[in-house]
Amino acid sequence: MPIVPVRAAIYLRVSLDLTGEGLAVERQREDCIGIAESRGWTVVEVYTDNSISAFSKVKSRPAYDQMVEDYRAGRFNALVTWDLDRLTRQPRQLEDWIDAAESQGLRLVTANGEADLQTDGGRMYARIKAAVARAEMERKGARQSRAQRQRAEKGRPPRGVRATGYTLDGEIILPEAEAVREVFHAFANGSSLRAIAAALSGVEPVIREVGDRTKVQDLPKSVPPLPSRSGRAWNPTSVITMLRNPRYAGWSMLDGEIVRDTTGKPIRGQWDPIVSDSIWLEVQHRLDDPARKSNRAGTERRHLGSGLYLCGTCEARVRAHNDRYRCAGHIMRSRAQIDGMVLEYVRGRLAKSDLADLLVHQDDERLASIADQLQTQRDRIKRARTDYKNELIDGALFAEIKSEAEDQIARLDTERVTLTAGTAASAILLAPSPVDAFDDADLAARRAVIDLLCEVRLFSAPRGRKPLDPKSVRITPK
Numbered sequence: 001m002p003i004v005p006v007r008a009a010i011y012l013r014v015s016l017d018l019t020g021e022g023l024a025v026e027r028q029r030e031d032c033i034g035i036a037e038s039r040g041w042t043v044v045e046v047y048t049d050n051s052i053s054a055f056s057k058v059k060s061r062p063a064y065d066q067m068v069e070d071y072r073a074g075r076f077n078a079l080v081t082w083d084l085d086r087l088t089r090q091p092r093q094l095e096d097w098i099d100a101a102e103s104q105g106l107r108l109v110t111a112n113g114e115a116d117l118q119t120d121g122g123r124m125y126a127r128i129k130a131a132v133a134r135a136e137m138e139r140k141g142a143r144q145s146r147a148q149r150q151r152a153e154k155g156r157p158p159r160g161v162r163a164t165g166y167t168l169d170g171e172i173i174l175p176e177a178e179a180v181r182e183v184f185h186a187f188a189n190g191s192s193l194r195a196i197a198a199a200l201s202g203v204e205p206v207i208r209e210v211g212d213r214t215k216v217q218d219l220p221k222s223v224p225p226l227p228s229r230s231g232r233a234w235n236p237t238s239v240i241t242m243l244r245n246p247r248y249a250g251w252s253m254l255d256g257e258i259v260r261d262t263t264g265k266p267i268r269g270q271w272d273p274i275v276s277d278s279i280w281l282e283v284q285h286r287l288d289d290p291a292r293k294s295n296r297a298g299t300e301r302r303h304l305g306s307g308l309y310l311c312g313t314c315e316a317r318v319r320a321h322n323d324r325y326r327c328a329g330h331i332m333r334s335r336a337q338i339d340g341m342v343l344e345y346v347r348g349r350l351a352k353s354d355l356a357d358l359l360v361h362q363d364d365e366r367l368a369s370i371a372d373q374l375q376t377q378r379d380r381i382k383r384a385r386t387d388y389k390n391e392l393i394d395g396a397l398f399a400e401i402k403s404e405a406e407d408q409i410a411r412l413d414t415e416r417v418t419l420t421a422g423t424a425a426s427a428i429l430l431a432p433s434p435v436d437a438f439d440d441a442d443l444a445a446r447r448a449v450i451d452l453l454c455e456v457r458l459f460s461a462p463r464g465r466k467p468l469d470p471k472s473v474r475i476t477p478k
């Protein structure tokens with residue numbers, strides 16, 4: 001073997017998790033340089049990473065990565081580090097270094113004298129050391145998550161993460177909490193994630209010229225601008241993160257899931273909820289299945305009556321067609337006239353004093369139980385699909401389970417919609433002045449109120465600019 005000069009690299013790392021403040025880098029450096037000198041090696045490079053745990057795969061160690069690259073490029077053929085924990089606690093990475101020592105002649109020694117990877121004994125020691133360190137860190141991780149679970153089971157707020165609307169201790173921050181509440185209501189009323197994100201970011205509505213008409217993006221007016229926690233503009237994903245958080249309904253959570261007691265009952269957090277159970281559940285349903293129409297008003301629409309008013313001839317829901325409502329072959333009516341009549345009716349109805357009677361009684365406990373049962377049925381289908389793929393059950397049985405579960409889901413869903421029918425409109429009905437609240441509301445919320453108050457049926461009328469024949473529009477109170 002030719003004699004080559006030994007070019008040594010030194011790797012230093014401050015590791016906070018071992019001793020609290022870590023072994024001072026200076027002492028590591030002195031010891032490592034001492035080792036290199038005592039062996040007559042030339043130190044060509046010193047790599048230093050600060051304050052970063054070697055355990056986490058995701059945390060980056062720039063100096064370490066540079067060192068690996070330099071080794072591959074042949075810049076050094078010996079490596080001195082204070083101890084193996086500082087080099088790496090990833091068994092795979094350590095294996096790479098052991099291989100390098102074994103097959104490529106890399107000289108790897110530790111300054112604390114525990115290992116010299118030139119020897120069989122040193123390599124075996126290194127492997128055992130890495131395995132032990134790894135196991136210790138995993139136990140520590142398990143201990144931490146057990147402590148977190150215990151906190152969650154006592155209903156205490158998760159440590160170290162605050163949600164928009166709450167302090168770290170779970171106290172309500174008023175302006176933020178109000179914005180959160182409006183976000184839930186806007187989404188339950190049918191606003192899109194994109195529109196909500198734009199409103200939170202304080203974006204002006206987009207105005208487009210379509211032909212000779214001006215279209216203004218329908219942003220939920222009730223949602224105020226709110227600085228995001230990250231400082232970036234809100235986007236649909238960050239709005240979903242907010243809407244999915246069970247903390248806002250006052251439920252204790254861990255890793256994004258509701259924590260349950262031994263009987264399976266959700267545990268209440270020791271903080272004030274920002275939204276009601278029913279709004280939160282309604283929002284989850286819309287998020288789970290955007291295609292499902294939780295109520296007729298709750299889908300994204302651009303006109304007051306499309307998909308909401310009925311054709312008086314065939315009972316189908318009318319569609320918007322240019323500036324008209326249409327049911328093919330039956331009706332073609334001017335939108336503005338009909339909407340004007342409907343709005344007048346609704347304002348008159350909202351001006352009366354008995355609105356509270358209209359609010360559907362919300363049985364939150366029943367709703368929670370329905371949500372649970374729906375999840376159980378969806379899980380059944382998922383499990384059966386896996387069993388089928390794994391050839392544990394045959395296609396006929398899978399089809400049977402699936403159809404049975406889907407029947408249950410349809411039944412539960414019908415009950416759920418009935419129970420939550422008033423949710424979307426309730427904010428307007430409970431406002432100090434419902435008429436003003438209605439006029440201020442966005443399109444989706446106004447549709448929800450119309451849907452709650454009445455049925456609108458359109459009949460055919462002669463075409464042309466004539467005064468509206470009141471008999472050609474029938475509004476029936478619900």
Ligand SMILES: [Zn+2]
Pocket residue numbers: 311312313314315316327328330331
């Ligand atoms: Zn029709």
